[in-house]
Each structure stands twice: as C-alpha cells, then as structure tokens.
Amino acid sequence: MEGLHRPFNIPLCQLVWVCKFIVSLWKDEQLTCMPSEINYRFFKSHLKDLHHKMKSEKKIEGVIQKDNADLIYERIKKLKIKELKELISKVLLSRKEKVDRKIYSAYKNTSYYITLAKKLDLINERYYPSERAKSLARHKTTFFYLDSFQKDLIFRILVEKDKDMLIPLIISLPFEQNEKAPRIYLKYIEKCCDVTFFKYITKSQTSNYDKVRLSWIKQLGAVSKRGYLLKKYEWLKNEEAFAEHNENERKFLKLIVRNEEKMNKAFKQFERSYHTLVSEGKHDALFVNLYDIMSLMHCSYNTLNKIIVQYYEQKKEEKIVLFTNLVQSIDKRRRFYVKNQVPVLKVKII
Incomplete structure (x- = not known):
C-alpha cells in the first residue's frame, strides 16, 4: 500500500x-x-x-x-x-x-x-x-485498545492488502542486526522481487514506511522479542504469499548477514589500523596513507579498495570520511578509487 x-x-x-x-x-x-x-x-x-x-x-x-x-x-x-x-x-x-x-x-x-x-x-x-x-x-x-479478535482480524486484513511489503518485513525481523541501517528486507525486495520503487524515494521516506509497519506489528503482538512469528499468528505461514517468499528470502538474508558480518570485521580492522598509524605519528594533519593501512592490514590492493568504497558508503552518515590525492613528495604508486572513480591516496576519519 x-x-x-x-x-x-x-x-x-x-x-x-x-x-x-x-x-x-x-x-x-x-x-x-x-x-x-x-x-x-x-x-x-x-x-x-x-x-x-x-x-x-x-x-x-x-x-x-x-x-x-x-x-x-x-x-x-x-x-x-x-x-x-x-x-x-x-x-x-x-x-x-x-x-x-x-x-x-x-x-x-x-x-x-x-x-x-x-x-x-x-x-x-x-x-x-x-x-x-x-x-x-x-x-x-x-x-484505545484492541481485543484479540480485533487484532487477529486486522492482521489478516493488513496481510491481504499489504502482503508484498509486510510479509517480507516480518520474515526479515530475526535477521535484523542494526536498527539504524535501512531495513534488510528492502535488499531482498530490490534484488529478488523485481521491485525498484524504493530505489527512487528518499531513505527518510522509506524509514517512515517501515516505522508504520513495525508499529502495526508491535501493536498486534505478532512477533517475539527476537523477531519470530508468534504461535497465535502461525496461520500466516499457510498463506501463499508467505510460502512464496519464506525460503528464498531466508536464504538471501542469511547470505547478506554473513557478508555484513565479514564486512563489519573488515571495517573494524580498517579503523584500528588508521588509529594505530595516527597514534604513531604517521599522518599528515590526520590524513593517513592508504598504503600504510594496507601494509598493517596485510591485505591486497583490490581488497582494500573494496573496503574503502564500502566503508565510505556505509559510514558517511555517522562519520566524516575524507579522502585526498595530495602528497608532500612524488608518489607514483597506483591510486585507490572511491566516489565515482575519484583517485585518492590518503584518508581521514573524524
């Protein structure tokens, strides 16, 4: 809807x-x-x-x-x-x-x-x-309150009218790890359901849709604290729309969660290396050479380039992440590329 x-x-x-x-x-x-x-x-x-x-x-x-x-x-x-x-x-x-x-x-x-x-x-x-x-x-x-009959009936109505979004959201709840991040089910809908609507509206508007639906789920008491569907609403699992999404979405989200855990581990290592080099004085106005970070992380050029691209996209709203290609002396080493293939050599994290 x-x-x-x-x-x-x-x-x-x-x-x-x-x-x-x-x-x-x-x-x-x-x-x-x-x-x-x-x-x-x-x-x-x-x-x-x-x-x-x-x-x-x-x-x-x-x-x-x-x-x-x-x-x-x-x-x-x-x-x-x-x-x-x-x-x-x-x-x-x-x-x-x-x-x-x-x-x-x-x-x-x-x-x-x-x-x-x-x-x-x-x-x-x-x-x-x-x-x-x-x-x-x-x-x-x-x-101001709904009884169990009203909750069950309203839930059935919402599932009928909003199943394309509400059911994937409910299935995704046990997989949610970061409440500040965009809801994980949107990745499944965009990648697996051929729905592009949420690519073209603002993140704030998307989160407002989620806020309404999550409030509905809470008011109806539909899921446990860990996000699993409660027994009184297990009739939902017999719905055709639930069956269509359940197996595919769970497989997709398990993969997403594994990848995100791996990515977050890399982000922590990247930040730790950055701060180590800053504390050792190996910086220019807090700009640290990415090759120094690469050496400390014991990773390849391609791996670090992938990390900094993802790090910037994931962290730009909670941290100030600055890049520069300026150096005090000639450095002919290959540049890293971020933000639409902009060449960079140093990073500053605030």
Whole structure:
C-alpha cells in the first residue's frame, strides 16, 4: 500500500473508531446523512471522544493530543455541520491563529483515518461498511485498545492488502542486526522481487514506511522479542504469499548477514589500523596513507579498495570520511578509487 509514511497511519485502533462511527450512520440500509458530511461529522465525533475519554498524560503517536483535543472541541462543539464545514474550509485556506493550525492538523488526522479504512476495504466509496467493519464495530473494547479478535482480524486484513511489503518485513525481523541501517528486507525486495520503487524515494521516506509497519506489528503482538512469528499468528505461514517468499528470502538474508558480518570485521580492522598509524605519528594533519593501512592490514590492493568504497558508503552518515590525492613528495604508486572513480591516496576519519 502506498501513502503509509505518515504518522496518522500508525494507531490501529483508528480502524475500530472509524468502523463504529460509520456503522452508526446506517439505519435500515440507508445512510442517515449526506456522504459529503461524513468527514466533518467524524471529526466532531472523534474530538468529543478524545475530550471525554483521553487522560491528560496519555500520548499516542498518530493520535491528537489531549490538550489540542480539548481546545478544538471547545471551539467546535456547538457548531452545526454547515458551520463546521465553513470553519474547516476557512482554515484549509488560511491558518493565522494558533487554534486554526491545530484544527487543520486535527482534521487531516481524522481524514487519514477514514482514508486508511477505505484502503483496507472496510468501507467503500459510498461509505457502506463491509462485514469485517461491522465485526470490528460490534466488539466492545476500551477506546484505545484492541481485543484479540480485533487484532487477529486486522492482521489478516493488513496481510491481504499489504502482503508484498509486510510479509517480507516480518520474515526479515530475526535477521535484523542494526536498527539504524535501512531495513534488510528492502535488499531482498530490490534484488529478488523485481521491485525498484524504493530505489527512487528518499531513505527518510522509506524509514517512515517501515516505522508504520513495525508499529502495526508491535501493536498486534505478532512477533517475539527476537523477531519470530508468534504461535497465535502461525496461520500466516499457510498463506501463499508467505510460502512464496519464506525460503528464498531466508536464504538471501542469511547470505547478506554473513557478508555484513565479514564486512563489519573488515571495517573494524580498517579503523584500528588508521588509529594505530595516527597514534604513531604517521599522518599528515590526520590524513593517513592508504598504503600504510594496507601494509598493517596485510591485505591486497583490490581488497582494500573494496573496503574503502564500502566503508565510505556505509559510514558517511555517522562519520566524516575524507579522502585526498595530495602528497608532500612524488608518489607514483597506483591510486585507490572511491566516489565515482575519484583517485585518492590518503584518508581521514573524524
């Protein structure tokens, strides 16, 4: 599914809120209001719920904060739908006052809740609730929590609608080693699934998609602390999409993990050699000759060139890695090449 990178998509209890509200609008198979009014009616209803049911200290990502909910509800509680529509139209055009900006943000929040319910086919374009929506709405649970039935049903819906990304992510979790690095399952999707979408969007946006999906997995209690699928959700292993990915992805990720362990070992040796040479005074303004590092590491030219290329790409966001080709005296030795075949001879790590 696209458009999941916004924090509004994180809380899964929103699906129950939307379903309960939509179901309440239908009487004898007839919608009791104009479809064009639904977003406004849900906005007002949801703000009322938060005003009455949310505790001051409670903060849930993707949910309107208590103080904002109280402020907005006091502003809109006496407005009729026509007046509320006029107010929303006004703040969508211009947001000079603080309360207007808060109304704008909160209205976006609740609109995205309805949009996600539509993406998951819980309601259709006519706002008619599916049987699954009615099932979610019927279960009486506390406002901010899902019961086991709702969790299982929502997980099944997410797997159906987002299986191409969600299933590979779940399979990959036991293999994850570095939370700061891009999710390892993306390498599998790009290399083995002929999907190039994530090559062309920013890393920050990719991580935001992952943040939403990982939050869903956590809210549903789908995996253990070590990342393995819990027994109550083992029905997923019988799904065709899971079987398609499981064996191939596990083989691919085992190879990736082995290669990364080998690479990280080489990186540590590279850094250790660099700092040893610096401490021995064998540097020029902290720039160390790569041939000196190569000698200390007891490796070949090709091996070190591969290491510095990978090291720069992996570490450039957490360290300052500088290269230079300037030397104090003539050095005719072959240069190393990094960053689009730029010739270098020395490195500085900060």
